[in-house]
Each structure stands twice: as structure tokens, then as C-alpha cells.
Amino acid sequence: MKKYALFLxxxxxxxxxxxxxxxxxxxxxxxxxxxxxPMFNCCGYPVRNYDQTAFLLSAARNMALVKKAGLNDMLVMxxxxxxxxxxxxxxxxxxxxxxxxxxxxxxxNDLEFSDSIQVKHLLSVLYVDVGIEMIRNKVSxxxxxxxxxxxxxxxxxxxxxxTQFDDxxxxxxxxxxxxxxxAQSVDWPSRxxxxxxxxxxxxxxxxxxxxxxxxxxARDAGAEYLCTACPFCYMQFNAAxxxxxxxxxxxxxxxxxxxxxxxxLGVSDHMCRTCTHSGQAA
Amino acid sequence: xxxNILLYASLIIFFIGLIYKVYRWFSRNVTVAARDVxxxxxxxxxxxxxxxxxxxxxxxxxxxxxxxxxLLQQRILKIDAIRWLTHFLIFSGFMxxxxxxxxxxxxxxxxxxxxxxxxxxxxxxxxxxxxxxxVGIALAVYRRFFLKIFQVKNSGQxxxxxxxxxxxxxxxxxxxxxxxxxxxxxxxxxxEYSWIDDKTEKAALESLWVKKFGLVSPNTDLQSDAAAMAxxxxxxxxxxxxxxxxxxxxxxxIIAAKIIxxxxxxxxxxxxxDILYYIHIMACFIGLAYxxxxxxxxxxxxxxxxxxxxxxxxxxxxxxxIATRQAIELDACTHCGICSMHCSAIMVSEALANDYVxxxxxxxxxxxxxxxxxxxxxxxxxxxxxxxxxxxxDRCTVVCPSGINLKELWPGVRxxxxxxxxPEPLLLSPFSFVRGLNRADFVADxxxxxxxxxxxTLAGKFDSLIDADNxxxxxxxxxxxxxxxxxxxxxxxxxxxxxxxxxxPVVGHYDNPEAELGLLPHQIxxxxxxxxxxxxxxxxxxxxxxxxxxxxxxxxxxxxxxxLIYRLKNLAVxxxxxx
Numbered sequence: 130m131k132k133y134a135l136f137l138x139x140x141x142x143x144x145x146x147x148x149x150x151x152x153x154x155x156x157x158x159x160x161x162x163x164x165x166x167p168m169f170n171c172c173g174y175p176v177r178n179y180d181q182t183a184f185l186l187s188a189a190r191n192m193a194l195v196k197k198a199g200l201n202d203m204l205v206m207x208x209x210x211x212x213x214x215x216x217x218x219x220x221x222x223x224x225x226x227x228x229x230x231x232x233x234x235x236x237x238n239d240l241e242f243s244d245s246i247q248v249k250h251l252l253s254v255l256y257v258d259v260g261i262e263m264i265r266n267k268v269s270x271x272x273x274x275x276x277x278x279x280x281x282x283x284x285x286x287x288x289x290x291x292t293q294f295d296d297x298x299x300x301x302x303x304x305x306x307x308x309x310x311x312a313q314s315v316d317w318p319s320r321x322x323x324x325x326x327x328x329x330x331x332x333x334x335x336x337x338x339x340x341x342x343x344x345x346x347a348r349d350a351g352a353e354y355l356c357t358a359c360p361f362c363y364m365q366f367n368a369a370x371x372x373x374x375x376x377x378x379x380x381x382x383x384x385x386x387x388x389x390x391x392x393x394l395g396v397s398d399h400m401c402r403t404c405t406h407s408g409q410a411a
Numbered sequence: 412x413x414x415n416i417l418l419y420a421s422l423i424i425f426f427i428g429l430i431y432k433v434y435r436w437f438s439r440n441v442t443v444a445a446r447d448v449x450x451x452x453x454x455x456x457x458x459x460x461x462x463x464x465x466x467x468x469x470x471x472x473x474x475x476x477x478x479x480x481x482l483l484q485q486r487i488l489k490i491d492a493i494r495w496l497t498h499f500l501i502f503s504g505f506m507x508x509x510x511x512x513x514x515x516x517x518x519x520x521x522x523x524x525x526x527x528x529x530x531x532x533x534x535x536x537x538x539x540x541x542x543x544x545x546v547g548i549a550l551a552v553y554r555r556f557f558l559k560i561f562q563v564k565n566s567g568q569x570x571x572x573x574x575x576x577x578x579x580x581x582x583x584x585x586x587x588x589x590x591x592x593x594x595x596x597x598x599x600x601x602x603e604y605s606w607i608d609d610k611t612e613k614a615a616l617e618s619l620w621v622k623k624f625g626l627v628s629p630n631t632d633l634q635s636d637a638a639a640m641a642x643x644x645x646x647x648x649x650x651x652x653x654x655x656x657x658x659x660x661x662x663x664x665i666i667a668a669k670i671i672x673x674x675x676x677x678x679x680x681x682x683x684x685d686i687l688y689y690i691h692i693m694a695c696f697i698g699l700a701y702x703x704x705x706x707x708x709x710x711x712x713x714x715x716x717x718x719x720x721x722x723x724x725x726x727x728x729x730x731x732x733i734a735t736r737q738a739i740e741l742d743a744c745t746h747c748g749i750c751s752m753h754c755s756a757i758m759v760s761e762a763l764a765n766d767y768v769x770x771x772x773x774x775x776x777x778x779x780x781x782x783x784x785x786x787x788x789x790x791x792x793x794x795x796x797x798x799x800x801x802x803x804x805d806r807c808t809v810v811c812p813s814g815i816n817l818k819e820l821w822p823g824v825r826x827x828x829x830x831x832x833x834p835e836p837l838l839l840s841p842f843s844f845v846r847g848l849n850r851a852d853f854v855a856d857x858x859x860x861x862x863x864x865x866x867x868t869l870a871g872k873f874d875s876l877i878d879a880d881n882x883x884x885x886x887x888x889x890x891x892x893x894x895x896x897x898x899x900x901x902x903x904x905x906x907x908x909x910x911x912x913x914x915x916p917v918v919g920h921y922d923n924p925e926a927e928l929g930l931l932p933h934q935i936x937x938x939x940x941x942x943x944x945x946x947x948x949x950x951x952x953x954x955x956x957x958x959x960x961x962x963x964x965x966x967x968x969x970x971x972x973x974x975l976i977y978r979l980k981n982l983a984v985x986x987x988x989x990x
Contacts, residue, residue, distance in 0.1 A: 139755050139804030143818075144845075171755040171802045175841035177958075178980045183762035190758050209841070212960075234761065238561075287960030288973070297964050322916050323959035330847025331839050331862065332955055335920055339957075361844075368848060 131258065132162035133204035133249070134195040136214070138360070139171055141206060145360040147395025151380035152206060152251065154393045158267055158384075159259050163204065166194050172210035173217065182230065188217030189231045192248070193240035201243075206251045208359035209327075212284025212292065214248040219291045250285055250294060252358050252379065256302050264309050269388045271311025277382070278317050278352030278374070279303040280343065280366075282359045286321060297321075306379065307356055310386035317350035319343055326361035329368070340369035348374045356382055414692060421696035428703030429711075432742065439781050441737040442823025448731050456731045460723075469722045476721045480814065481714040487812040490749055497550040501576065504543030508580075512537050513695065531656040538587075538663045544580045545663075548573060562757060562769055563748035568706040575698045575707075582691040588667025589684050591625040591658060592675040596684060605650035612646050619643030624658045625668040627675035709813065712742035717814040725819060733819070740815045741781060744774045750807035750817065756800050767797025770807040770817055777824060795828045799837040803845040822846070830857060834864040836984045839954045869983050870929070870951040898971030899978060902939040909933045911962035911972045917955050928952035932962050932972055939975065948983040952976075 141149050156163055173187030195203050205211040221228050221242050235242060281303055289297035304314040325339025344366060347355050355376040357363045366376040384394040437450040479485045488495040511519050520526045526533060551573060555565055590596050597620060607613050618633040619640060620626040658665055671678060702708060719736050751769035760768035767773055776794045779786060801821055808818040829835050838861055850858050911932040912918050921927045930950035938947040953976050962972040
């Protein structure tokens with residue numbers, strides 16, 4: 130089986146540890162090899178507002194580290210990291226003036242970018258590389274009547290020319306992945322819009338109203354949980370949770386349906402009462 | 412006499428320094444946490460805290476940390492085995508030299524009957540410990556000055572620490588070598604410890620010492636036949652052997668003696684042994700007296716932090732004690748650079764040529780700031796930028812071998828810096844995410860005021876746009892570079908269908924978006940088309956942009972709307988930085 134360099138970014142190890150734990154457990158079950166590269170740095174996303182060289186160099190160094198480790202594929206678990214790395218991958222592979230500039234800066238660190246590097250989203254790896262059938266075979270405890278609202282997140286979907294994730298207007302990849310667990314993916318109005326996290330700390334009123342709208346829209350459409358595959362969306366929804374349904378990370382949902390224990394997945398009792406009830410009913 | 416005067420003088424300076432530094436622990440405010448608590452009250456809180464730990468089950472944790480982290484330095488080992496070896500060689504070698512050799516009259520003599528520094532195992536051990544320190548120093552010098560890891564910076568303190576250690580140890584080794592070869596030392600010893608009258612026996616002993624003990628004699632007529640050797644050996648057994656093991660065991664000293672043997676007589680004549688002796692003890696005394704003011708103070712502060720860190724936490728510990736711990740943490744930092752090598756913002760530091768992005772350099776700035784020394788305004792700008800340029804990944808805290816809780820230090824430091832007069836553009840970036848998550852912890856206007864001032868500096872320059880009665884100030888077109896990025900020039904394709912504005916969730920959020928945002932996305936593209944970049948990057952809209960890429964995705968003309976807004980933010984920041 131192919132090996133992936135696991136890119137966790139800054140938020141997951143510090144604040145959403147359960148996301149990493151559950152993903153590692155799920156991929157182990159699926160027989161996918163994940164390689165930890167301890168010297169990875171920030172994807173460049175937060176500095177993109179400020180300086181484009183700093184952004185591109187940060188992103189490109191990570192890709193160069195993947196190459197140095199003898200790998201080609203990078204598995205990314207955060208939408209903002211993904212968007213940022215995808216953008217940098219695109220700019221670097223396109224070549225030109227910026228590529229030259231970044232190549233020089235990388236060379237100063239004894240690193241080199243390689244066109245063979247592929248930045249991949251966690252969900253794409255599951256859907257495309259691992260494959261639906263493989264996952265279906267591993268689902269041993271499918272949920273019964275659990276209703277899930279999928280939340281794709283902006284930087285996975287758009288700009289579609291660069292992210293190449295799914296149809297940006299009518300995506301279905303995540304919904305299919307959710308339905309593999311036996312849960313039902315409900316359609317809901319603002320599922321393709323922004324969670325507001327980019328403005329948390331900058332314009333909190335706007336940011337929170339974005340999050341609140343998602344949570345109440347999903348609840349109104351009958352979803353019991355919002356399922357995300359991004360630490361920013363997840364933290365944003367948790368910060369706003371009072372007004373709507375709770376959220377769950379996709380590897381946790383998948384892990385539960387595979388029969389992985391809740392402790393490994395970092396699923397708290399409160400958080401997933403409904404999930405496990407449905408699981409047992411199935 | 413001179414020795415004692417120097418010793419007591421340096422001890423007095425050491426203790427005054429120690430008291431001063433400890434006082435600073437209780438008076439210094441790294442963050443605002445204990446601003447209103449006086450030093451005596453902080454001391455009292457610390458004593459209470461210490462006692463409550465000593466008489467609880469946490470004592471077991473303290474003992475474990477003392478052995479595992481303080482003595483064995485497991486935290487360094489976890490990061491890098493070579494670095495652990497480097498530090499452990501210096502630490503253990505020097506500590507053993509201190510206890511066995513420097514404090515021999517206090518420790519080794521009472522403990523071991525018949526102790527002589529020239530007798531085994533002590534003679535061998537002294538050289539062995541010295542060699543350990545030398546190897547450690549060599550490894551450290553190699554890492555700091557030859558490996559060229561660009562995140563590892565060398566401050567004056569780093570150079571001082573290595574220099575003083577090297578001078579102490581190397582002067583000791585050369586002193587031993589010189590003593591071995593010194594003829595006058597030999598004569599003094601013979602006079603003092605033997606009562607040989609016979610000239611032949613004296614010559615035989617001297618001859619033996621030249622042969623076997625590295626002595627360099629001016630007498631060229633010494634006999635070295637078997638009979639002379641046997642006589643010399645007998646004399647040696649009678650007078651010397653009680654206090655002198657075979658010189659080969661002093662392996663570093665004998666190497667030094669061999670190296671200098673051609674010039675040993677000359678050196679002996681100018682009393683080099685005395686000179687080197689004073690260099691050796693002066694280096695020790697300088698090291699001792701200056702210790703509280705140097706980086707070497709970490710040998711006191713770091714164990715405290717390692718142990719305090721194991722038994723304190725933010726939820727249950729007294730906030731005043733946390734403030735005190737943070738003050739001690741500044742002294743516990745050894746500027747080793749491990750945090751900076753693991754810093755997530757490492758490339759930002761390189762791209763912006765700002766060392767203060769790196770945690771180890773922030774600590775240096777912080778030390779300067781808290782001692783009340785001023786920092787120039789340009790440098791202060793770099794410090795403020797560096798301190799805010801943190802992704803809150805907490806890795807520095809995870810890897811710090813001194814156990815400094817950096818992740819709890821930064822937010823407070825950050826607030827100290829952004830609450831001032833000067834606006835910080837970085838507040839309007841995702842670097843503010845964690846600050847935003849913790850906004851409930853702020854009092855009064857402390858949370859919003861810095862954001863407001865950043866926004867005022869960066870945006871809102873074209874208010875005339877809102878008032879339809881005002882004539883539109885077109886201003887000058889400027890020559891800012893908007894062509895380096897792929898897609899930068901795509902604004903030219905805009906035919907103002909307003910799709911971008913229609914799908915924008917930010918525009919949709921406001922009842923009166925033009926009043927709130929200044930310019931809407933399609934208007935910004937229009938500005939760019941007219942060459943009015945300054946107007947475009949003055950719009951408040953760009954700072955409320957979520958970068959969700961709805962506009963760009965839905966543009967029928969493939970205008971890179973979101974990417975252009977990113978570029979405008981960059982330009983606005985450059986503009987403010989230059990001003």
C-alpha cells in the first residue's frame with residue numbers, strides 16, 4: 130500500500146488532537162501507511178494576508194520535506210492547510226518567476242521542490258485512493274437512523290481549478306463517504322458556505338453569525354450532527370454550538386462504524402450519545 | 412591569602428547577584444498577570460505553594476523530575492541524542508570537577524582518607540572529567556559555529572558561556588602539564604617531602620622522574636642506566652609514591668607536558684606555573700561571580716522550572732505563582748535554539764528576515780524588555796511582528812529542554828505589545844484565531860481596541876465613496892506591482908456582472924454592505940481596472956474577506972477575485988510598514 134506523509138498542521142496537535150488520533154486509527158484499520166515528518170512547518174495559510182513570499186516558502190518547504198523523506202503524497206487533514214498547499218503546489222508547478230524565487234530560498238536550506246509531489250485531502254485519499262469498496266468492507270457496525278449534515282469546507286472545494294477536489298457546486302464525495310457508515314446524509318441550505326473561522330479573532334460578530342447560521346440550518350434540515358473534516362470548521366462550530374447541533378470529525382464517525390473504540394477515537398460521551406445509540410441499534 | 416580574598420570577593424558578588432535575581436523573580440512582570448501584586452506578597456504565595464506541594468503526593472513527582480529531567484536531562488535526549496551527549500558531558504564532567512577537585516578540601520578529603528589529587532583514582536578521574544567537558548565543549552562549538560543551522564543564533568552570552576568553560580578546563584589541563592614538566596616544582600617537592608642528602612640518590616630520583624614522570628630537567632649529565640633507575644625507584648618508593656600514582660593516569664596532563672617539553676625549561680624560568688594558576692583560579696572566580704548575571708544562571712533556574720512545571724498548572728495553581736514562574740522562565744532559557752528549529756513559523760522568519768519570529772529570539776527580546784532596557788523603534792517593530800507571527804502550534808513548549816511553558820507565555824507577551832499606541836496589521840489575519848477563541852478571557856476593551864486600531868490604520872481610507880453627494884476622489888494611479896502572481900492581471904477581464912458581490916457571504920451578512928465594507932468585490936475589481944490600487948486596498952471589504960473563494964469560483968470571466976484581494980491585503984500591509 131502507498132505511503133503518505135501525514136501533514137497535521139498547527140491546530141490539530143495543539144487543539145484537536147482527537148482528529149489526528151481517530152484518523153491514524155482509521156487508516157491503520159484500512160492498511161494505509163502514514164509517515165510522520167516532525168520538521169514540518171506551518172502551511173503558510175495565516176501569513177497569506179501579510180506576505181506572499183512567506184506564504185509560498187512555508188508551503189513549499191513542507192513539500193520539499195516530503196520529497197526529502199522519499200515520499201510523493203502528502204495527506205492533509207485541515208482545509209485551510211489543504212487550500213494553502215494546493216495553491217502553492219499549483220504556483221510552483223506552473224513555474225515562472227515565483228518558482229525561481231522560492232527554489233532559491235529552498236536551496237539555502239538544502240531543500241528542493243519536486244513536481245512529483247501530490248497534495249491530497251484526507252477525504253480524497255479515502256474516496257479515491259483507498260476506495261469506497263475497501264471502506265465498505267471494513268464497516269462492521271453501521272449506524273441505523275443517524276442523520277448527518279456534511280460540511281465540505283471552502284478550501285477543499287474552491288477554487289476548484291486548483292483544489293481539484295469535487296464538483297464545487299454540487300459535490301457528493303463527502304456525502305457518499307458519510308453514507309458508507311450507514312448514516313443518512315441530509316441536504317441542507319448553507320452546506321457549501323464558509324464556517325466563519327477565518328474571521329474569528331478579526332471580526333468575531335461576522336464570524337460567529339456565519340457559524341450560527343450553519344448550525345441552525347443543519348438542525349432545521351434534521352441533521353443530528355455536522356460532520357467536518359477540518360479543525361478550523363470543527364473548532365468554529367464548537368465555539369458556537371449553543372445554538373444548533375454538535376459536530377463530529379469524519380474519522381471519528383467512520384471509526385465508530387468500523388467498531389474502533391470511542392477512547393481511541395477521542396469521542397466523548399456527551400458528544401456522541403446519539404451516534405453510539407444508533408450504532409448499537411444497527 | 413590572595414586566593415582567599417579572590418574567593419570571598421567572588422562569593423560575595425555571587426550571593427549579591429543571586430539575591431538580586433531572586434528578587435527579580437518576584438518583582439518582574441513578564442505578562443500582566445500579577446501587575447498589582449507586590450514582591451513580598453508574591454514571595455509569600457510562592458512559599459505557600461512550595462509547602463503545599465512538599466506536603467502532598469506531588470512530592471513523588473518532584474523527586475522523579477529531579478532525577479529524570481534535572482540530572483539525566485531526558486528532555487534533551489528525547490529531541491536529539493548528540494545534543495544530550497554534548498550537554499551531559501559538560502554538565503556531569505564539570506559538576507564532578509566542582510565536587511571532587513574544586514571543593515576537595517570540603518568534600519573529597521573528609522570522605523576519602525588518604526586523598527591526594529595526584530593519587531588514583533582521583534588523578535585519573537580529574538583528567539577524565541576534564542576530557543568529558545572538553546569533548547562536550549568541542550561538540551557545542553561545532554554545532555553552534557560550524558553546522559550553520561540558521562535558526563540557531565549565537566548571542567554574546569552563548570559565546571561567553573563556552574569561553575569561560577573552555578578557559579577553566581583548558582587552563583587546568585595546561586597547568587597540570589606545566590607542573591608535571593616543571594623543574595622548580597620538582598625541586599620544591601624534593602626539598603619539602605624528602606630528606607635525601609646523597610647527591611647520587613637525588614640525581615637518580617630526578618633521572619627516574621625525567622624518564623617516567625614527564626619532568627624536564629636542565630641537567631644533561633643524568634645517569635639512566637639500570638642501577639640509577641633502581642636507586643631512583645627506591646627513593647621514589649620512600650618519598651613520593653605515597654602521594655603520586657603513575658603519571659600515565661593523568662593522561663591529559665602528560666600530553667600537555669609532552670607538547671611543551673621542548674620549551675619547558677624556558678617556561679619554568681618565567682614561572683609560568685604561577686601565571687597559569689592565576690588564570691585558572693581567576694577564570695573560576697569570574698565564572699562564579701558572574702554566574703547570576705550570565706546564561707550559566709540556568710543551572711539554578713532551569714531545575715526550578717522543570718520541577719515547578721511538573722506540579723503546576725493554570726487551572727489549579729495560584730495566578731500569582733504562575734507570574735513568578737514566568738519570571739524565572741526567562742532565566743531558565745539557555746538560548747539553545749531547539750524551539751526555533753521546531754518553530755512552525757520558521758520559514759516566515761526567513762522570508763521576512765525577522766529573527767524575532769523564532770521563539771529563542773523572542774526570549775532574548777523579552778529578557779531585554781523586562782529588565783527595562785529600551786529597544787529601538789525599528790527593532791521594536793520587528794519584535795512586535797515576530798511575537799504576533801505565531802501559529803499557536805505549541806511545539807516550542809513540547810520540545811523545550813528547560814521545560815519552559817512558552818505557550819502560556821506568548822499570549823500575555825502578545826497582549827503587552829498590541830495594547831500600545833502602535834497598531835499591528837497582523838491582528839487582521841488568521842494569526843488572531845486563538846486570540847479570538849479566548850476572547851471571553853479579556854477584560855473591558857482590551858480585546859477590541861487593538862483590532863479597531865489595526866483596522867483604522869489599514870482600511871477605511873475612501874469614505875467619500877459612501878456619500879453619493881461627494882465628488883469621487885480618483886487620486887493618482889500608482890505603480891504598485893500587481894503582476895508577480897499568476898492571475899494578478901485577470902481583473903482586466905471583469906465586465907461588472909456583479910456575480911462576485913452577489914455570492915459573497917460577507918456582503919450578504921450586512922443590511923447596508925456599502926456602508927460597512929466601503930467597496931464591494933466588483934467595485935474593487937473595477938478600481939483595479941482603473942489603476943486605482945490605493946483605493947482598492949483601502950477598502951474595508953478586503954479585511955472582512957473570508958477568502959472562501961465563492962467570488963472567484965463563480966466569476967464567468969475567470970477573474971481571480973479572492974487571490975487579488977489577498978494581494979491587496981499584502982499591498983496594504985506593505986504600505987503601512989513603509990509609512
